[in-house]
Amino acid sequence: MNPIHDVPPDTVAFFLPSADELVFSPAEVREQARIFAPRYGDPAWPFHVISHNPSSTGDVMRWARFPDSLREQFRQASWFLVRFPIDHLFQARHGAAFRSRLSASRQFRTVNDWRRFAWWLDGRGIVTLGEVTVEDLLDYNRHVVKELGLARTTVTSLLIGLSRLHAYSSRYMPPQHRLVEPPWVDEGMDDYLPAASPLGENTTEPITPETMGALLIWAMRFVEVFALDILAADAERGRLVKVADAADAQSPSHQSSAALTKYLGELVSQGHPLPATGLYQPLDGSGVSTFVAGLTGTSRSRALSILAQPRWRKYAAANPGPCLLGTPVTGLLDGKPWHPGITFQQAATLKRHLVTCCFIIICYLTGMRIGEVLGLEHGCCPDPEGPDDGAKRFVIRGRDFKNARDEHGNHLSAGVVRETGWIAIPQVVTAIRLLERITGPGLLFDALAHDIRQPDQRGGRSLSSSTMANRIEYFVQWVNRYANEHGRVDETIERADGERLAPIRFRRTLAWHIARRPGGLVALAIQYGHMRTIVSSGYASRSRDGIHQLLDFETAHVVAEHLSDVHETLQDGQGISGPAARRLITAAAVEHQRFGGTVTTARQAKALLSDPTLNVFENKQAYLFCNWDRSKALCEVGRSASDAPSLDRCQSACANIARTDAHADQMEAASSTLLEQVSSGMLPPPIADRIQARAQRLQQLAAQHRAERITIERRTT
Incomplete structure (x- = not known):
């Protein structure tokens, strides 16, 4: 039928x-x-x-x-x-x-x-x-x-x-x-x-700067420093497994047994421990048998029987050692090898963490959705064409799954190829190249390549989002254990009790960081200042939803917070100084009347950002507010037009600057701290001179604010 x-x-x-x-x-x-x-x-x-x-x-x-x-x-x-x-x-x-x-x-x-x-x-x-x-x-x-x-x-x-x-x-x-x-x-x-x-991704809590910064730093260490050592160890592990498999396919021979016995005898005569455990791993008999079988060409069953003999078992119990692979560790962390030596049992685990780190970097630093990342294929980020001395941009080509529809409006599970790709920064390109090396042709996160469970059911599929979320948890546990054991407690990935660093939070977190551009709290802090342009150009052909809406919402939210704070300080009798002082006072009053310091919807965000007089950004490192006006901005000189200031290029003579009493207090406190460093006598003269000049400049700016500050009462008389 x-x-x-x-x-x-x-x-x-x-x-x-x-x-x-x-x-x-x-x-x-x-x-x-x-x-x-x-x-x-x-x-x-x-x-x-x-x-x-x-x-x-x-x-x-x-x-x-x-x-x-x-x-x-x-x-x-x-x-x-x-x-x-x-x-x-x-x-x-x-x-x-x-x-x-x-x-x-x-x-x-x-x-x-x-x-x-x-x-x-x-x-x-x-x-x-x-x-x-x-x-x-x-x-x-x-x-x-x-x-x-x-x-x-x-x-x-x-x-x-x-x-x-x-x-x-x-x-x-x-x-x-x-x-x-x-x-x-x-x-x-x-x-x-x-x-x-509030609907959509805006209901997702962003990950704090301290937590996301530590996670990203460790992910980049794996990709940029540890990767070659891990891949070399994994290749050696694979070689030993193949040798052991080949020996299992043959009947045990006297020669193979003799090779294993000789290997064990040499270790004992030299006083070395016998392979028994892996660092950070419990006793793993099957791993040990595969390791020694691969080294000596002995079958696993024969290796187990020999290792179980009383003389070797007794010696191993008193002198247990790791199944150390022979690959060297070349990656350095603060000038020292990052690992004492990778064991047979650790190689696969470290490789899995390396793949997880590639996922973290790609997912977080592009703003892609999880399914879009997991659907990337080998060759998705080709080398850009053009002269070697010219500026090149890497573009990631992939599929859009969320908005894929047929002519009847029904969902297409295979997705559709995006007309415009995602712009990739160098760290993302490095992660993609590593995955291409690990997996070969096909999906970068191919389930068969990265997860050996149920191979008959995983053809043509990638790792799932839940699997990646779990692997991020295991990676965090590994990092914190490693940091505690190597005296790097201040580099652990801290988070609230029960908090999961689920990748679904990455897009919201990226938008949060771009809008606030934290300085010194996360890896690539300066890079965040440029990510708005990079991410926006990667989504240029799409309607203003997704990452654009997130960016708009976060930017509007922080602008509303700033203006609300300014309005409250003015009501308390505090003052504003600087070339843009009057513009900032007016903007704070308008924002208070229209939004009341709260932005909860995309429509409100759009309305706030569409008013150029309300575009106010705080630069905490320079102790100022930027009342953004592109025509007056000195940070825009010699740069292409953008929709937000380059806060890492603030100029003291800019007409967009305004300061509050709080900024003056902060400058005075910072000046006192710097002068204490100078008076300690612990600094070389050239450095002490520069720090003292910086402290004096902060004092001058604070004094200038006190002399020129405008209050609501003074402005209205």
Whole structure:
């Protein structure tokens, strides 16, 4: 029988598939996953087999998790969900945003939402969908909103799922299994949802500068300093494994046993420890056997039996040593080798951390979404063309998965190639080149290359976002252990109790740092001053959502904070000085009237940034506010036009400068600290002279502020 997917929906009614009917149309299933395509009667349906997004999660619906009384009704509705598009008349009632076909992940989520509903029905003693009344649906709505307190987006998903359940059951299932039409189909969902809150990625907490800075510093150390040592050790480990595998394929010989015995005897005669453990690792017998088998050409089984002999076991117990690889450590940290010697057991772990570091650098320093990073392929960042002496920009070419739609507005799981790539800074290019070397052709984060588990099910897929989140956690643990053991406690990656440095937070954190440009707190502090232009040009062809919206929101948020602080200081009787003092006072008053110091939506952010008189940025290192006016900005001389000041190029004679009493207090405190350093007598004369001149300059600026400060009272008289 032909799959029902090929039959026009108008001809289908009350159809129950046979147990061996394919769940998904064969044309939709990924080639590498066809052997895993489920049948209707299977206890589990893996939805990931129809996703062509390499980083898609392994979503599997297990029917045993549905209540017995309703399981088959929901199984039947789910089959129609994955096989047929929604009825066009029903779609028209919901609007264009109601997709006729769902992506694989959304199909799974819809069926999972139905599972929640099924258990709620079972708890009320309802055993068929036809028994459900409108009052029941309203009770369920109150349950998820009031009793469970679910988020607005979650409730929206649940209600849309019930709308689809009604549409499919009323068209294809017998009357006793048809769900009544939910009231929100005609009335709209707004009245059935929790109160609106800030949506999108802005609800994600940014990672603090101290934490993100330490994480990025260690990631760059791995990529730029440790990488060659790690790859050399991993290659040696791979060689030993191949030798051991080859020996296992042959019958044990006297020669191979003699080689191992000789190797152990030489270690004992020279007083060296026997291979038994790996640094930072517990005793690993299988690792030890592979190590010595690879060194001596002995089979693993023979190596284990020899190592278990009393003479060697007794000596190893008293003199245990690491399975040290012979590759040298060339990377230096503060002039010293970063590692005492990589062991057989450590090589794979360090390589995994290296891949994690490449992911951190690419994901964080480009602003790409997680799926976009995991979908990158070998050759995605070619060397730029042009003369060697000219300025070159590396561009990353990849796929957009989030906004990929076909002509009907339905999601394309394979994504679409972005018309404009992401601009890559050198650190990102280095990370990509390392991944290309590690994985070879194909996906940079190919699951088969980076995770040996279930190789038969991972073809054509990348590591998942959850896997990368877990690997970041393991990396942080390794760093903190290493820092504590090597006297670098001040370089540990500190974070709040229970905090996870999930990569989903990276985009928000990048926007946060660009808007504030922290100095000295994170790696590449100066680079952040240029990242706005780099990131913006990488997203130039897209509508102003995603990273643009994040940048706008964070910039507007910090501008509102600054102006609110200025307004409060003026109300307290404090003063403002500098060429832009009057402009800053006016801007603070206007911001207070229009925004009240708070920006919570993208619309407010856009409104604030569109007013050029409100573009105020603080430079804490120079103790000033920049009331940004491009026509008066000295930092723009000789540079291309930008939408924000270059705070690392502030000029003391700029007409955009304004200072508050707080800045004067800070300058006086800094001057006192510098003079204490000079008076200590511990500094060489040339350095002491420069520091003293700096302290005197700060005193002069503070005194100038005190003499010229403007207050609200003085300005209005």
